[in-house]
Every structure is written in C-alpha cells, then in structure tokens.
C-alpha cells in the first residue's frame with residue numbers, strides 16, 4: 319500500500335485534481351498550486367503514514383487507483399492476417415495460451431474435454447490429458463509452471479504440472495468458469511457476465527473484482543482472455559469481436575471486429591464461434607482461433623480510429 323502524501327501529490331499533478339473523503343463528505347478540488355495543496359493535506363490530515371503504516375479512518379486519502387480519473391481513449395482496430403496455421407477441427411477451444419514455442423489448449427464439451435500441448439506449425443497434439451466426462455473444461459492459464467484449468471458449471475478447477483501434465487490439485491469457485499489468464503501477479507477469470515475476478519494463484523481466493531464497461535454500457539459474455547502488454551483482451555461469446563480492457567478500472571479501451579477471419583466456406587464445416595486468444599510475448603505475436611475451427615490465425619491489429627470514453 320502506498321502511504322506517502324508525496325505520491326498522492328504526484329497523482330494530483332498527473333491528473334490535475336485529487337479527491338479527499340472526510341467525515342463531512344467529499345471534497346474535490348482543482349489543484350492550482352501543488353505546494354499549497356501539500357500544505358493543505360498535512361494541515362487537514364497530518365502525515366498519511368506513521369512508522370511506515372498507513373493511517374486508518376475516514377480522513378485517509380483515497381487510493382491512487384480511485385483518484386485516477388484520466389480520460390480513456392477507446393480505439394477501434396482493423397486487423398490483418400500475418401500467417402495461418404492448422405488447428406484441430408475437433409478441438410472445442412475454451413482456453414488458449416502460448417509458451418516457449420508451443421500452444422497450450424483447453425478443450426470443452428462433456429466427454430471431449432482435454433488439456434493439450436500443441437505444435438504451432440503443424441497443429442499436432444504433442445501431449446494430452448483427458449478431463450473426466452463429468453466435466454466441461456473451460457479457461458486455461460499458465461502461472462509459475464502450473465497450468466490452471468476451469469470447468470464451466472462444476473465450480474471446480476484443476477492445477478497441472480506444466481511438464482508432466484500431472485494433476486496437482488483441485489480448487490473451487492462460485493458461479494461459472496469461462497476464461498482465464500494472469501497479469502503476472504493474479505489470475506484473471508471471466509464467468510460469462512461483465513465481471514472479472516482476480517484470484518490469488520496460491521490460495522485461489524478472490525482478491526478483487528471489476529465490472530467491464532464501455533462508458534456506461536456493461537460488456538457481458540466476456541469469454542476467453544489474454545493478458546497482452548499490460549491490458550486484458552477478451553473475446554465476446556457468440557460474436558467476432560475482441561475487446562481490450564483496462565484491468566484496474568474495467569474500462570473498455572479498444573475493440574476489433576474479426577468478422578471474415580474464418581471464410582464462409584470454413585464456417586459451413588461445422589465450426590462454432592470465435593474463441594481463443596494467445597500471445598507470444600517474446601515474438602510479439604497474437605494468435606486467435608475458434609471452437610472446432612480448422613485454422614489458427616496470427617493477426618496484427620491496426621488502429622483505425624479513437625474516441626474518448628467520456
């Protein structure tokens with residue numbers, strides 16, 4: 319926790335204002351003179367921390383995250399296909415990630431659910447474990463060499479060793495399990511609504527939740543997830559759209575419509591919806607595919623236009 323007034327003033331400088339919640343209500347002031355404001359803060363509330371411990375009580379300055387009210391740009395992207403790879407058209411893709419030259423994939427449907435390690439170039443499944451037919455596997459992420467896999471409605475997750483695919487433990491959660499990724503610290507989970515949960519990777523406790531909104535509009539049906547360069551990307555179930563999300567605020571910051579990615583001819587071959595985003599951080603490559611799609615696409619996003627979100 320940040321407990322230094324200095325930092326709060328820095329935030330105020332960055333955003334031109336600060337909110338102070340006192341017992342008598344909220345005071346929002348435009349900061350014209352930072353030194354004056356620093357003096358005001360100290361006069362009103364004294365030091366924000368003592369012996370390194372934050373002061374408690376109603377007079378505590380709001381957290382940095384709450385103070386940041388900077389306008390958000392919402393960018394619309396076009397896309398171009400960089401390369402097309404084969405994908406198992408029997409794979410009902412529910413989770414997808416890239417690690418060390420391979421794709422890792424979670425496939426769904428009862429009786430067909432699996433965890434797979436897949437050769438990117440050939441689409442060949444190199445390693446695979448079957449998920450018991452009781453379960454419909456969903457999102458997948460890799461954290462500290464452990465693969466975390468959700469199930470749709472069983473409220474049960476699995477943790478596997480990356481190398482052996484040996485099941486290490488189970489964990490429980492409330493509601494439904496849809497997409498899963500991580501931001502380097504916490505797992506991020508979707509459940510079909512517009513709410514994201516942030517989970518401690520050790521305890522699997524929910525540490526934080528955020529609602530995803532495009533201005534004031536809730537963006538529901540968030541499905542497969544991927545953390546890319548500080549932002550969260552999600553595809554929207556039963557659509558061709560990807561949405562980019564600010565993970566602190568839940569604000570939508572970008573959209574891309576991938577309609578036309580899979581040809582009409584391929585669409586007729588028993589394919590299901592777009593689902594699955596994977597990012598190769600080292601190669602800066604973005605991959606997308608879908609449920610029962612015969613192809614996996616490396617795509618590049620091109621900014622088309624931007625609008626303010628408020």
Ligand SMILES: [Ca+2]
Nearest residue numbers: 414543544595
């Ligand atoms: Ca993913």
